[in-house]
Amino acid sequence: MTLSLDQAGRQAWQWLEAASAFSETRDSVREGVTRQCATDEHKALLAALTEWMEALGMTVRMDNAANLIGRHASAEPGARTLLIGSHQDTVPNGGKYDGMLGVILPLALVLYLRENDIGLPFHIDVVAFSDEEGTRFSSTLLGSKVLAGTFEPEMLEAADDNGVTLQAALEAFGCDPARIPQDRYRPEEVVAFLEAHIEQGPQLEHASLPVGVVDAITGIERHQLTIHGMAGHAGTVPMALRRDALVGAAEVIRLVDALCKETDDLVGVVGKIENAPNGVNVIPQTTTLSIELRSPRDEVRRRARQRLLEQADAALKSLGLAFDHSQTYEQAAVQCSAWLTATLEEAVRDSGVEPQVMFSGAGHDGLAMVDLCDIGMLFVRCREGVSHHPSEAIEPEDLTAAVEVLVHACRRLASGRPPA
Structure with missing residues (x-):
């Protein structure tokens, strides 16, 4: 039995709704989603993600910076790895989709590939980065810096408002911070890094487009x-x-x-x-x-x-x-890889959408991952451009469009077709 793109998109919607429940703020008085690094809410989310990943046949591990990584393995010997992911943490009283959309969409991609028996010549590692926002420890890009090999041990000394250091919090979370240097990826192991993210701005909505391609991070x-x-x-x-x-x-x-x-x-x-x-x-x-x-x-x-x-x-x-x-x-600003940007443009066109290339005015994990490999980024339309707010919203059908783009991008990467 095959799975349709629409079914994959609907599953992504259900996962996003479920993930939003793992929050300090779950009542009418304290609105939105608040989920910080190495907290009970973070742990509960990782447990759910682990369950979802394992149900997809993925192997799952947590590294020593509390990043969760699920692998959809290739049957090809000596395969390299396409990293796809985003961050699980939020700003205080944030929305459901900033960060988490980029964790869930690649799971929907894996679901589609698995159910339709589509093999790839590379592994897909789906990453839920532990801390991008820096809300708890002011340690922005913690998770991605670890994978890129640019983590600075001094970051472990940062303390939250209660005086708990990042090192102590990671240890209580089940990590061994002394082993963080071993968690880096090697450039020769990696194909590229892709991130899907809500736009956090109004351009796609104004252009009536479900997705857009990012060519630079501010x-x-x-x-x-x-x-x-x-x-x-x-x-x-x-x-x-x-x-x-x-x-x-x-x-x-x-x-x-x-x-x-x-x-x-x-x-x-x-x-x-x-x-x-x-x-x-x-x-x-x-x-x-x-x-x-x-x-x-x-x-x-x-x-x-x-x-x-x-x-x-x-x-x-x-x-x-x-x-x-x-x-x-x-x-400094970071430029997305020209070849990967072009690949995403063609994948958007393959999906029947006219590609719009734009820059991101917000920071993302790609700012750190560029030190490891080529990076590419896909934006998904968000309602009225609102982000970092409880009213953050997306349209369900845009999830389907984004999954389709990721499928076409993987097919292009697998075939080695140069962008037109």
Whole structure:
């Protein structure tokens, strides 16, 4: 008996619904899905995934970073491995699909291949990465860095809000952190890494497309700006004589917004503001801002940074304000492999959909996996582009479309056909 693509898509939907129950937040007061690394919810999810994988005839293991890996084995001797997966962890009160969709879709792919007796000349390892978001330990890309061989032992010293270190949490989870270096894959063993993920934006919905192909993952940088003014009585200091730090902050926010709107392939946000003395009748003396810039082209992002700092310096000086600046984070953009992007484009076309190539404005496990192998990424449409929120939603039929694309991609990889 054969299995249809629609049946595989429906099974993916059922698995996603079941996975969403493994959450700290399961009631009407605490909405959404909250699942962090090395917690009871993580353990319960891995137990369910293990059951589902084993029912598909996969061999299953957990590595020492709490990644779960299920293998759909090839009959070919000396076969290499196609890695497909995403992360199981969520942001607080997140949605059902960010991360988990990329774990479940390859299981639906394996189901389809198995039930239709489709053999491949490579293994498929489905990976549920333990921690991409970094919610608990601020240790972003933990799971993928381990597989890529770029894990830094210092990450084990990071502690959560209760003082539990990552090392202690992994040990309590049944892992042996000292053996993490042995869990890396070798480049010669791997075909490539593929990740399916909800778009987390509105472009596919606006284009009425179920899926899209990602050709780059954005570069990110973050800054802290502390603006220094002079506190004073809000009723007695004349407006022309004020040195109001918050007014300066408002000007910087305007500059960030204007720069990003007028620059192609650039987005940015001022996401956090701290104001002091923060009194209702006191002129603000210091205001601290976080500034984040993102672009799939590092040169665009770096030029924007320089221009923003020059504009902020001129604007704040004109207001009689000084400022301190520090860059707190930088992650270079990552380009998806051209041949793999082209393969996914053809797989989308094979599925009867016009391929749309786009960049990801969010970070993903591919940022780490690129140090191991070529990477490719498939986006799945999400309703109104909402993500990192309980109202995150997808359409069931888009799961079927995504499974079909993965099937065609595997067939193309198996045949060795170059992209058209």
